[in-house]
Amino acid sequence: MARPRSPKKPSSPPPEPALTGEPDARERLIAASSRVLAERGYDATTVKEVARVAGVNQGLVHYYFGSKDALLLAVTRAHSAQYVAELKKLRDETPLEDLADTSFAWGERHLRASPEQFRLRYELFALGLRNAELTSAVAELQAEGDLEVARTVARYRGGEASRPEPLDHHYAVIIKSCFDGLALQALLDPKFDPGPVYALLKQLVLSSVDGPGSGKAPARRGTRSQARRGTPKPRRRPSTRPRR
Structure with missing residues (x-):
């Protein structure tokens, strides 16, 4: 007679890295992601490869970042x-x-x-x-x-x-x-x-x-500097009327 299977335990998020002996896991993931993304590009990069290069459990990628987009x-x-x-x-x-x-x-x-x-x-x-x-x-x-x-x-x-x-x-x-x-x-x-x-x-x-x-003299306030420069006043045109 086959033994009845025990019910599966509900999945839970990975424990804090500090409890797993990996206090720098997040920083290692960012460093590894930077290297893998630069070498392979975004489309070819996988979460699995990032975790492998970082030397951490793949679940920590999702625990800290949730997605590859957020990791980038x-x-x-x-x-x-x-x-x-x-x-x-x-x-x-x-x-x-x-x-x-x-x-x-x-x-x-x-x-x-x-x-x-x-x-x-x-x-x-x-x-x-x-x-x-x-x-x-x-x-x-x-x-x-x-x-x-x-x-x-x-x-x-x-x-x-x-x-x-x-x-x-x-x-x-x-x-x-x-x-x-x-x-x-x-x-x-x-x-x-x-x-x-x-x-x-x-x-x-x-x-x-x-x-x-x-x-030019340094100006602390751009608006004042612009006001000083202002718009040049039009020059007076010489009179064309004949002198008496």
Whole structure:
């Protein structure tokens, strides 16, 4: 007579890594995901492979992130946090008169040294457009990057880096959008050299920004600076009436 089967126990989420002897499991998963995603691309990456490279149970991927989309978001957030920290350090430690040259050179080096981070960034952009659940998170990540660049612009203009003004944010969006576009073109076309374009971009931006080395006095408030420049008054035309 066959023995009756015992009822299956309801599945439960994996225990906390701290209880399994893996307190750094989440960080290991992010590091492994960054490597696997960069090597294989988003579509070819599997949760199983990420867990294998990280050396953890596959269930921990779902426990911490829930999905591969969320895992990519976590990886990109980690890269963004590193980017923000490096830019803040550069801003704090670079003399004001060297800040523009150093910042643009750092942005170019970042592209050449870490193209895989930009590749994952664009994968996330595409997901943000397709997956409504990720759209707001991707937009928030973009805003965080804009804010850090705006703080750098504010310091260059002689303002307070902790309180960038609307004009600082406008410049930041222009600069970061151009950087993203140049990085994308460099990834798609190995023959493309972004160096000369970076130089021209810096020249175009600095020609309109009040700051050291621009030939203009630094302005703390963009609105006042614009008001000072104002619209040139029309010159009086010489009279064509004959003199008596």
